[in-house]
Amino acid sequence: MILLEETLAEIVPQDAESREKAKEHLEQLTMPHWALGRLMDLAVDLAGMTRSLRPSVERKMIVTMAGDHGVAAEGVSKFPQEVTPQMVCNFVNGGAGINALARQARADIVVVDMGVAADLSELAHAGKIFFRSIGPGTHNMAVEPAMTRAQAIRCLEAGIQVARELTFSADVFGTGDMGIANTTPSSAIVAVLSGLPVAAVTGRGTGIGGNQLKHKIAVIERAIQINRPNRNDALDVLATVGGFEIGGIAGLILGAAALKKPVVVDGFISTAGALIAHAIAPASADYMISAHRSKERGHRAALKILNKKPLIDLDLRLGEGTGAALAMNFVEAAARILTEVATFEEAMVSGASS
Amino acid sequence: MILLEETLAEIVPQDAESREKAKEHLEQLTMPHWALGRLMDLAVDLAGMTRSLRPSVERKMIVTMAGDHGVAAEGVSKFPQEVTPQMVCNFVNGGAGINALARQARADIVVVDMGVAADLSELAHAGKIFFRSIGPGTHNMAVEPAMTRAQAIRCLEAGIQVARELTFSADVFGTGDMGIANTTPSSAIVAVLSGLPVAAVTGRGTGIGGNQLKHKIAVIERAIQINRPNRNDALDVLATVGGFEIGGIAGLILGAAALKKPVVVDGFISTAGALIAHAIAPASADYMISAHRSKERGHRAALKILNKKPLIDLDLRLGEGTGAALAMNFVEAAARILTEVATFEEAMVSGASS
Numbered sequence: 001m002i003l004l005e006e007t008l009a010e011i012v013p014q015d016a017e018s019r020e021k022a023k024e025h026l027e028q029l030t031m032p033h034w035a036l037g038r039l040m041d042l043a044v045d046l047a048g049m050t051r052s053l054r055p056s057v058e059r060k061m062i063v064t065m066a067g068d069h070g071v072a073a074e075g076v077s078k079f080p081q082e083v084t085p086q087m088v089c090n091f092v093n094g095g096a097g098i099n100a101l102a103r104q105a106r107a108d109i110v111v112v113d114m115g116v117a118a119d120l121s122e123l124a125h126a127g128k129i130f131f132r133s134i135g136p137g138t139h140n141m142a143v144e145p146a147m148t149r150a151q152a153i154r155c156l157e158a159g160i161q162v163a164r165e166l167t168f169s170a171d172v173f174g175t176g177d178m179g180i181a182n183t184t185p186s187s188a189i190v191a192v193l194s195g196l197p198v199a200a201v202t203g204r205g206t207g208i209g210g211n212q213l214k215h216k217i218a219v220i221e222r223a224i225q226i227n228r229p230n231r232n233d234a235l236d237v238l239a240t241v242g243g244f245e246i247g248g249i250a251g252l253i254l255g256a257a258a259l260k261k262p263v264v265v266d267g268f269i270s271t272a273g274a275l276i277a278h279a280i281a282p283a284s285a286d287y288m289i290s291a292h293r294s295k296e297r298g299h300r301a302a303l304k305i306l307n308k309k310p311l312i313d314l315d316l317r318l319g320e321g322t323g324a325a326l327a328m329n330f331v332e333a334a335a336r337i338l339t340e341v342a343t344f345e346e347a348m349v350s351g352a353s354s
Numbered sequence: 355m356i357l358l359e360e361t362l363a364e365i366v367p368q369d370a371e372s373r374e375k376a377k378e379h380l381e382q383l384t385m386p387h388w389a390l391g392r393l394m395d396l397a398v399d400l401a402g403m404t405r406s407l408r409p410s411v412e413r414k415m416i417v418t419m420a421g422d423h424g425v426a427a428e429g430v431s432k433f434p435q436e437v438t439p440q441m442v443c444n445f446v447n448g449g450a451g452i453n454a455l456a457r458q459a460r461a462d463i464v465v466v467d468m469g470v471a472a473d474l475s476e477l478a479h480a481g482k483i484f485f486r487s488i489g490p491g492t493h494n495m496a497v498e499p500a501m502t503r504a505q506a507i508r509c510l511e512a513g514i515q516v517a518r519e520l521t522f523s524a525d526v527f528g529t530g531d532m533g534i535a536n537t538t539p540s541s542a543i544v545a546v547l548s549g550l551p552v553a554a555v556t557g558r559g560t561g562i563g564g565n566q567l568k569h570k571i572a573v574i575e576r577a578i579q580i581n582r583p584n585r586n587d588a589l590d591v592l593a594t595v596g597g598f599e600i601g602g603i604a605g606l607i608l609g610a611a612a613l614k615k616p617v618v619v620d621g622f623i624s625t626a627g628a629l630i631a632h633a634i635a636p637a638s639a640d641y642m643i644s645a646h647r648s649k650e651r652g653h654r655a656a657l658k659i660l661n662k663k664p665l666i667d668l669d670l671r672l673g674e675g676t677g678a679a680l681a682m683n684f685v686e687a688a689a690r691i692l693t694e695v696a697t698f699e700e701a702m703v704s705g706a707s708s
Contacts (some may be wrong), residue, residue, distance in 0.1 A: 030444055031451050032432070032560035036676065037649065037669025078386070078706040086703040090384055095696030097385050103694070104687045206386035206706065295391065313667065314684075315391025322390065329683040330668075333458045340457070342449030349440040352432040352560065 003157045010258035014048030014286045022047035028343040032352065038311070042289065042334035049262050049287050056171040057262070057335045060107035060328045062321040063162060063252055064091060064098060064176035067245035068117035068137030070146065071223065072181035076216045078206040081137070081180050085118035088178065091320075092128045098176060098320035105328040107174065109321070112162055114155065115244030116179075132158040134244045141185065141223040145240045152239040152247055156280075159251020163259060172262045172331055174291070175249045176321020177269040181205075183296060186272035188220045188241035190298040192229045193275050194305060201298030203268075234279035242276070249273030250280070257284035264331060266324040267294035267316065271302040278306055289331065292316050292323035357511045364612035368402030368640045376401035382697040386706065392665070396643065396688035403616050403641050410525040411616070411689045414461035414682045416675040417516060417606055418445060418452060418530035421599030422471035422491030424500065425577065426535035430570040432560040435491070435534045439472035442532065445674075446482045452530060452674035459682040461528065463675070466516055468509065469598030470533075486512040488598045495539065495577040499594045506593035506601055510634075513605020517613060526616045526685055528645070529603045530675020531623040535559075537650060540626035542574045542595035544652040546583045547629050548659060555652030557622075588633035596630070603627030604634070611638035618685060620678040621648035621670065625656040632660055643685060646670055646677035 022044045027033065034040050046055040066088050072081045090096040091111045102109050112130040113120045117137035124131035134154050138146035147155075163173065183205035190201040198220045204213055220241075227240035238247050250273040256263035257277070265274045265288050277284045285306050292312035293299065303310065311327045344351050376398045381387065388394050400409040420442050426435045444450040445465045456463050466484040467474045471491035478485035488508050492500035501509075517527065537559035544555040552574045558567055574595075581594035592601050604627040610617035611631075619628045619642050631638045639660050646666035647653065657664065665681045698705050 029451070030441065030449065031672050035560075035670070035672035036451060037671065039668055039670070080704050080707075083704050086701070087384065090696060090701045090703060093696070093701070095384065095694075095701050097383070097390060097691065097695055100690040100694040101687055104683065104690050206389075311668065314393055314665065316389070316393070317391065318385050318389035326684070326687060329458065329680070333455055333680060336454040336458050337451065340449075340454040341451055342444060342447070347440070347444045347447070347449050349444060350434050350437050353434075 001153055003160055004153060007160050007254050007258045008281050011281045011283050013283045015051045018051050019044050019048040022053055022338060025053060029341045030344055030347050030349045036337055039330060039334045039337055042330065043338040046262060046335055047338065049260060051260065054339050055335050057331050059169055059171045060105060060174065061166055061170035062098065062102050062107050062109045062174040062176050062325055063112060064109060064178060064321045065112045065114045065245035065248040066178040067115040067243050068179055069181040069185060069243055070138045070140035071142055071184050071219065073140050074142050074219045076184045076219055077181045078208055079180050081117060084116050084178060084180050085120060088116060088120060088129065092123060096320060097318050097322050098325060101322045101325040105325045107325050107328050110166060112248060114158065114248040130162060138243055141227065141241050142219050145227050146185065146242055147239050149235060149239045152235050155244055155247025156251035156254065159248040160255035163252050163255025167259050172264065173252060173256045174264040174321050174324030174328060175252060175266050175270040175273065176324060177245050177249060177319045179243060179245050182243055182269050184216060184220060185241055185243045185246060186269045187298050188223055189237055189272040189275060190302045192224060192231050192237050192241065193279060194301045196301055201301050203297030234276050238276050246273045250276035253277040253288060254281055254284055257287040262289055262331065263287055264289045264291050264324040264327050266291050266321050267319055268296035268299045269319055271299060274306060275302055291327035355507055357514055358507060361514050361608050361612045362635050365635045365637050367637045369405045372405050373398050373402040376407055376692060379407065383695045384698055384701050384703045390691055393684065393688045393691055397692040400616060400689055403614060405614065408693050409689050411685050413523055413525045414459060414528065415520055415524035416452065416456050416461050416463045416528040416530050416679055417466060418463060418532060418675045419466045419468045419599035419602040420532040421469040421597050422533055423535040423539060423597055424492045424494035425496055425538050425573065427494050428496050428573045430538045430573055431535045432562055433534050435471060438470050438532060438534050439474060442470060442474060442483065446477055450674060451672050451676050452679060455676045455679040459679045461679050461682050464520060466602060468512065468602040484516060492597055495581060495595050496573050499581050500539065500596055501593050503589060503593045506589050509598055509601025510605035510608065513602040514609035517606050517609025521613050526618065527606060527610045528618040528675050528678030528682060529606060529620050529624040529627065530678060531599050531603060531673045533597060533599050536597055536623050538570060538574060539595055539597040539600060540623045541652050542577055543591055543626040543629060544656045546578060546585050546591050546595065547633060548655045550655055555655050557651030588630050592630050600627045604630035607631040607642060608635055608638055611641040616643055616685065617641055618643045618645050618678040618681050620645050620675050621673055622650035622653045623673055625653060628660060629656055645681035
């Protein structure tokens with residue numbers, strides 16, 4: 001708990017003065033006023049996060065957190081649980097969607113075992129993944145709490161530690177997830193923290209049909225009924241209806257915010273993690289960049305709580321950090337606008353009439 | 355006219371068989387069905403355009419066409435006409451928005467003088483720009499036709515030639531524009547080809563106020579009234595209310611389509627050029643990728659005619675090819691999804707239940 005408390009004490013809002021200076025500079029660039037729109041808003045954010053008019057975003061790091069979910073036993077996903085470790089191997093071998101998109105964005109990927117229900121110690125010993133497993137999957141939240149409160153804290157602290165270790169080789173973080181059935185706890189978190197009905201924030205995940213969706217909604221409703229998560233206590237929400245990788249993502253975000261580094265939040269599962277981080281430390285939202293608008297139903301409600309508008313809207317629903325990787329291009333573009341574009345004076349270009 | 359006719363004869367639709375094969379392959383990838391959404395649609399398009407399941411998109415080339423407009427004399431822009439050559443110098447010196455964003459996307463930039471109202475021969479002789487000038491700016495379309503029909507054809511053929519020359523070093527093209535006042539002819543083109551009222555497709559360009567916008571609309575209405583462009587004859591539309599750089603963009607698109615190479619169409623001005631290309635050769639639209647949704651008012655109507663949905667929506671309104679450069683990242687991502695992601699069989703990952 002000491003690491004968590006230390007970290008929370010270090011999370012402060014973006015720097016207003018750096019934001020103002022960035023804005024003044026951007027208004028002098030050789031283009032009509034604010035003609036690069038939201039990329040310029042993002043550039044102001046980067047300055048406010050990093051306290052610099054030359055924010056470093058060169059070294060991009062996607063952290064893909066993997067974990068399993070006891071609630072998979074309820075038949076809420078189209079895929080069997082064994083796919084979680086299989087996909088971890090796919091990540092390590094470079095064959096997954098996130099690998100292709102991270103290569104495109106020139107981002108590194110670190111895969112973290114936060115609690116996969118399979119023995120990945122060989123990969124861990126070979127240095128191919130980070131091993132921070134809290135246990136072999138959560139308990140079935142439709143029957144009992146997904147994890148203990150102590151485990152929830154350990155998830156967060158593991159994520160914080162990962163951020164602290166990677167900060168020496170990363171200027172900007174991106175979040176990612178892998179865990180069969182993890183849209184189920186994510187919807188539960190969003191339902192509890194938004195106060196919306198479960199049906200309004202629960203979607204088709206990997207592509208389940210209408211009947212299975214109804215069943216999934218019923219399972220989440222049961223989990224909330226049995227566990228009675230306290231919506232004013234994010235640790236309780238994470239413990240009762242969360243997941244190990246979701247807690248890891250929340251911790252990574254808290255860690256990045258404490259380090260004053262931008263963290264690109266992927267899609268629905270990552271945003272559920274971001275909600276936990278935000279509930280624990282509201283100022284952490286100042287360091288979040290929402291990557292993309294997920295096809296998953298509850299994402300909009302989650303973004304509304306965070307007051308975030310995604311950069312990308314391409315009907316993605318894969319997770320893994322794929323949206324975060326794509327959005328890294330925009331983060332880099334925003335930083336380049338701030339640092340590489342000439343002002344009217346520098347380029348001797350005539351200004352606008354007022 | 356021979357080059358134009360030859361080129362038009364070479365423009366055929368995307369290849370249906372390559373599209374089908376790409377789709378089959380994408381459905382086997384280790385992810386839920388079509389979980390990368392519109393990037394996968396784009397991957398199918400790339401296969402259909404290039405007739406290949408391994409489409410090359412490594413060498414990216416932004417072609418920024420510059421030209422001046424006689425109608426600038428009517429006071430339709432916030433900036434003086436001298437800014438056009440000043441910005442060409444800014445491009446050459448690497449200090450403009452397009453330079454920063456092209457560097458981010460690892461794209462090359464070629465600047466083409468299609469008809470700037472200044473002597474750029476020094477830059478041309480130094481090999482820093484392509485010189486294809488049709489004249490020192492168009493005539494004032496509010497008074498007379500912007501150019502002759504012969505000049506309109508020369509614009510198109512210049513664009514086609516640029517595509518033919520650059521094809522040896524470009525796998526994918528991107529369009530860009532520079533020309534003070536060029537939202538005015540672009541709105542005129544969209545109004546004529548869509549049949550919509552001028553006021554419905556005319557926006558604030560570089561950021562003019564309400565009164566100047568009313569004046570701009572009146573100027574465009576007058577230009578259409580005086581020149582009576584024939585909406586069933588795109589060459590007549592280009593000649594009467596178009597621009598040299600807009601014609602060059604149209605030609606570049608026709609050239610790319612004939613070469614079976616993707617062309618990423620930037621924002622409003624580029625889309626006006628795309629409308630001309632589409633009206634002359636409807637199948638050329640099969641090779642167009644719409645980069646971004648411009649803030650400029652008439653863009654939506656233009657995209658509707660082309661039946662295109664932009665990849666990016668970030669309130670950009672700069673032109674130069676900036677949206678095209680950003681979107682190149684998505685083109686590359688789509689190609690990588692097609693070529694780098696493992697199938698369920700290859701990665702030994704369990705499939706979904708049906």
